[in-house]
Amino acid sequence: MIPAPVGYLRASSLEEALDALGGEDAKALAGGQSLLPVMKLRISRPTVLVDIGRLPLAGVEIGDGELRIGPLTTWDELERAEALETPALAAFGECAAGVGDLQVRNRGTVGGSIAHADPASDLPAVLLAFGARLEVRSPDGERTLETADFFRGPFTTALSSQELITEVICPVPPPGSGSAYVSVEHPASGFALAGAAALVRPDGSTSIAVTGVGSTPFLLPADRNPAETLAEAEIFGDRFAPADYRRHLATVVVRRALGRAGQRAEENRP
Amino acid sequence: MPELELVVNGEPRSLEVEPRTLLVHALRDGLGLTGAHIGCDTSQCGACTVLVEGRAVKSCTMLAVQAEGFTVTTIEGLAPPGELHPIQRAFVEHHGLQCGFCTPGVILTTADLLARDPAPDDETIRRALRGNLCRCTGYQAIVESIRAAGSALGAEASA
Numbered sequence: 001m002i003p004a005p006v007g008y009l010r011a012s013s014l015e016e017a018l019d020a021l022g023g024e025d026a027k028a029l030a031g032g033q034s035l036l037p038v039m040k041l042r043i044s045r046p047t048v049l050v051d052i053g054r055l056p057l058a059g060v061e062i063g064d065g066e067l068r069i070g071p072l073t074t075w076d077e078l079e080r081a082e083a084l085e086t087p088a089l090a091a092f093g094e095c096a097a098g099v100g101d102l103q104v105r106n107r108g109t110v111g112g113s114i115a116h117a118d119p120a121s122d123l124p125a126v127l128l129a130f131g132a133r134l135e136v137r138s139p140d141g142e143r144t145l146e147t148a149d150f151f152r153g154p155f156t157t158a159l160s161s162q163e164l165i166t167e168v169i170c171p172v173p174p175p176g177s178g179s180a181y182v183s184v185e186h187p188a189s190g191f192a193l194a195g196a197a198a199l200v201r202p203d204g205s206t207s208i209a210v211t212g213v214g215s216t217p218f219l220l221p222a223d224r225n226p227a228e229t230l231a232e233a234e235i236f237g238d239r240f241a242p243a244d245y246r247r248h249l250a251t252v253v254v255r256r257a258l259g260r261a262g263q264r265a266e267e268n269r270p
Numbered sequence: 271m272p273e274l275e276l277v278v279n280g281e282p283r284s285l286e287v288e289p290r291t292l293l294v295h296a297l298r299d300g301l302g303l304t305g306a307h308i309g310c311d312t313s314q315c316g317a318c319t320v321l322v323e324g325r326a327v328k329s330c331t332m333l334a335v336q337a338e339g340f341t342v343t344t345i346e347g348l349a350p351p352g353e354l355h356p357i358q359r360a361f362v363e364h365h366g367l368q369c370g371f372c373t374p375g376v377i378l379t380t381a382d383l384l385a386r387d388p389a390p391d392d393e394t395i396r397r398a399l400r401g402n403l404c405r406c407t408g409y410q411a412i413v414e415s416i417r418a419a420g421s422a423l424g425a426e427a428s429a
Contacts, residue, residue, distance in 0.1 A: 001311045001312070002290060002291075002292065002295070003290040003292075004290065005288065005289075005290055006289055006290050007289060008272065008289030008333070008335055010335070010338070029333075029336075032331060032332060032333065032336065033313070033331060036292075036313075036331050036332070036333070037312065037313045037331060039290075040292075040311070040312070040330075041312075049289065049333075051335070051336060053336060076325075100401070101316070101400040101401025101402075102326055102379060102382065102383070102397075102398050102400065102401055103316060103319055103326045103327050103328045103331075103379065103401045104313075104328070104331075104401060106325040106326060106327055106382070107327050107328075107331070107332065188314075190400070
C-alpha cells in the first residue's frame with residue numbers, strides 16, 4: 001500500500017511550517033505513526049505534507065511549578081524522561097510506555113497524537129486529569145487552549161488547519177500527590193478499550209479522566225462517585241467491546257488507577 | 271522527484287524518490303536491500319523493521335524523504351558480509367526462527383533493545399517484541415535467542 005501522490009516540504013522553521021500549512025489540504029507531518037497509516041489506506045489524501053519532524057520542539061522540562069512537554073517529544077522519550085519519575089507524575093511514563101510498540105514509540109510524537117485525536121488515544125486522559133493546556137500557534141499569533149476544550153469529537157479538535165501545537169503545559173501537582181494511568185487494551189491494535197488517568201492530591205482531592213469509551217476523552221466530575229457518572233455516561237460500543245462491556249471496563253480501570261495513584265500519593269507523603 | 275541522500279549500512283547512497291515513497295520501498299526497490307520484508311503493509315507486523323539513527327522503526331511507516339541525511343541499518347548491514355552478528359548467531363543457535371520471514375525485523379528490534387538494555391529480563395524482551403509478529407509463533411525460542419544474544423554481547427563487551 002502506497003499513499004496517493006503528495007507534495008512534500010521539510011520545514012526549517014516554525015514560521016515556514018505555518019506558512020506552508022496555508023496551502024489547500026496541506027497537512028503537518030511529525031512522526032507519521034498515525035498519519036502515514038491513514039494515508040496508505042487513502043482515508044487521508046493531503047496535497048502537501050509539511051514535515052515538522054526536525055523542528056527543535058522536543059523535550060521534557062519542569063520549572064516554575066509547571067511541566068512542559070515539547071510536541072515533538074517521542075513516546076520513547078516521554079517514557080524515559082527522568083523528570084517524570086516521581087509519584088506525582090508517574091501517569092505520564094506509564095501512559096507513554098503503553099502506546100503502540102517500540103518502533104511506534106521511537107517515531108510517534110506527543111503533539112502528533114494529540115492533534116490526531118484518536119478517541120482511544122491514551123495521553124488525553126492524563127492531560128485532562130492534570131488540567132493541561134496547549135500552546136498553539138498560527139500565522140496570526142499564539143493562543144492557549146485548555147485540554148478540556150480541545151477535543152471536539154473523534155479525530156476532531158479545536159485546532160485550525162493552519163495551527164500547530166507548540167507546547168503542552170501542566171501544573172505540577174503539590175508534593176505528596178500521586179498519579180497513575182491504567183488501561184485495558186484491544187489485544188491486536190493495542191488501543192485502549194478503556195483507559196483511566198487518576199491524580200490524587202495530598203488533601204485527598206482527586207481528578208479522574210477516561211479515554212477510549214466515548215467520542216472524546218472526558219473528565220469525571222470531582223463531586224460525584226465515578227461509578228455513578230460512568231453508569232449514566234454516553235459510552236461507545238463496537239463489535240469488539242459493546243457499550244455495556246466498555247462501561248464495565250471503564251469502572252474497573254478508574255478503580256485501579258485511583259487505587260494506584262492513591263498508593264503513590266501515600267508513598268510520596270513527606 | 272526529490273534526490274534523497276542517506277547512509278545505508280555504512281555507505282552514502284543517493285536515489286530519486288517520490289515524496290510518497292515509503293522507506294521500505296526505497297530500500298527494497300531502489301537499493302535492492304530486500305532484507306526489509308513487507309508482511310502486512312499496515313504498520314502491524316514489524317517485518318520491515320530497520321534501524322534509523324540506531325533506533326528500530328517500521329520502514330513501511332516512514333517516508334523515504336523523512337530519512338534524508340540519516341543512517342539506516344538493514345539486516346544486510348548488521349554484520350560484515352559473510353559474517354554473523356552475535357544476535358544472528360544467537361538466533362541460529364537457539365532456534366530463534368522457523369520460516370524466517372519475521373526474523374530480520376525481530377533481529378533489528380533486538381539490536382535496539384540490547385543497545386539500551388544489555389541484560390533485559392524476559393518481560394522486557396516480550397514487551398520489546400510487541401511490534402514484531404511471528405506467524406510461526408516461535409516466540410519462546412525468540413525470547414531465548416534474545417536472552418542469549420544479550421549475554422553474548424555482554425561477554426564480548428567485557429572481553
